[in-house]
Amino acid sequence: MKTLNVAIIGAAGWIGSVHAECYTRLNVLVPDAKVVLHTAVDVVEENAKKIAQQLNFLKYTTDYHDVINDPEVDIVDICCNNNFHKEIAIQAANAGKHVFCEKPLAMTESDAWEMVETAQRNHVINGCNLVYRKYPGVAFIKNLIEEGKLGKLYYIKILIEQDSHADPLDMHAWLFNRAKAGGGTIVTNGTHPIDLCRYLMGDYAEVCAVSETFIKERPKFDPSQIGMAGSRTFIEKRPDIIAGETEKVDVDDATAALIRFKEGGFGVLVSTWAKQGTRHNVGFEVVGSNGSAIFNTERLNEVQLYIHDHDDRSRIGYTTIFLGNEHPYGELTNMKSGSGIGGKDVFTIAMKDFVESVIAGKPMSPSFYDGYVAVRYLKRIQQSADEHRWVSAE
Ligand SMILES: NC(=O)c1ccc[n+]([C@@H]2O[C@H](COP(=O)([O-])OP(=O)(O)OC[C@H]3O[C@@H](n4cnc5c(N)ncnc54)[C@H](O)[C@@H]3O)[C@@H](O)[C@H]2O)c1
Incomplete structure (x- = not known):
């Protein structure tokens, strides 16, 4: 051992x-x-x-x-x-x-x-x-794509939406400073769908994006609270912060991007941390010539799947598949098939894959290279939003 x-x-x-x-x-x-x-x-x-x-x-x-x-x-x-x-x-x-x-x-x-x-x-x-590559539902859809079950991929609609910074009273923190965080929701949240688009659809050819900052100032950051990335509870305990100074926000609260993939097909991506009504959801629908699949982390034990393998028009439509031991990572995450998994289980899968790579001396996936490509695409999306034009992803 x-x-x-x-x-x-x-x-x-x-x-x-x-x-x-x-x-x-x-x-x-x-x-x-x-x-x-x-x-x-x-x-x-x-x-x-x-x-x-x-x-x-x-x-x-x-x-x-x-x-x-x-x-x-x-x-x-x-x-x-x-x-x-x-x-x-x-x-x-x-x-x-x-x-x-x-x-x-x-x-x-x-x-x-x-x-x-x-x-x-x-x-x-x-x-x-x-880490979103490690969700059993995502890995299941990836396998279906690789097996050719969805046919030729046409497009993906993907979003990451959450309400984490929808409140204008969220304290200013490093996340709202472009020099410290590199950008707003498109960095903190968008890195995940940017990577998932590549994972499922392949390399990008070019991108065109738009960004918005809805909340332009936030209560001033309190250095004694380093580590708190904005918290309403904290503000309620410290009303002096609300009465005090504000700091400018120079990052995006929402970004939308159009992606054209090298192998054909396109993607529509939305990232926001200012969506009232959604605690947190990463969701996508991938559409191919022979079928489609839907996954949402709000219902992370389910995949909606349609494979067109019959002529009966009365059977057209999605079927819900409940993920269990038969699916990727199933035996790790389910107490028994059908008992369901949770968000921390997915982080555990990521750490397990890394530790097993170290033991075996084999490359980890996703690697630093995958992280680098995600940063490259992210930067091109930011450049496109800043310059109001299509930008090559090469
Ligand atoms: N994979 C995911 O789904 C996911 C989710 C959340 C955050 N993240 C990433 O995790 C990182 C941290 O995010 P967070 O939300 O936990 O932030 P956080 O502010 O809650 O925590 C950051 C911690 O790092 C400490 N710290 C800062 N600089 C340090 C240094 N030089 N040496 C040692 N400690 C230092 C801070 O004191 C703080 O405790 C970010 O890169 C973020 O993008 C990834």
């Missing part, structure tokens, strides 16, 4: 704590590895200490260099703010650590490419958490 010591950078943040929790499940799901939560890293010391105690990390620190220089650490898992991904990933790969990095991989195409090259040069396993 191989012991793998994991350090999580940004461990006390929202997604860092989800990663930590999911790693703890791998000792059941990956029998040939002992996964140890080794070091919790967070710039806010009390938060690093708290998460380390809660999840039994062996150590905590506020300085990520401590884990880069620690020969005991095998895996560096980067869950902090986007603008630190590159520097941490490059130092970790140069130190021979395997690196799992949250999306977006980097702030710029050239940074993302440098990360790909550095990981490849050091022969370390590298993964980018484009």
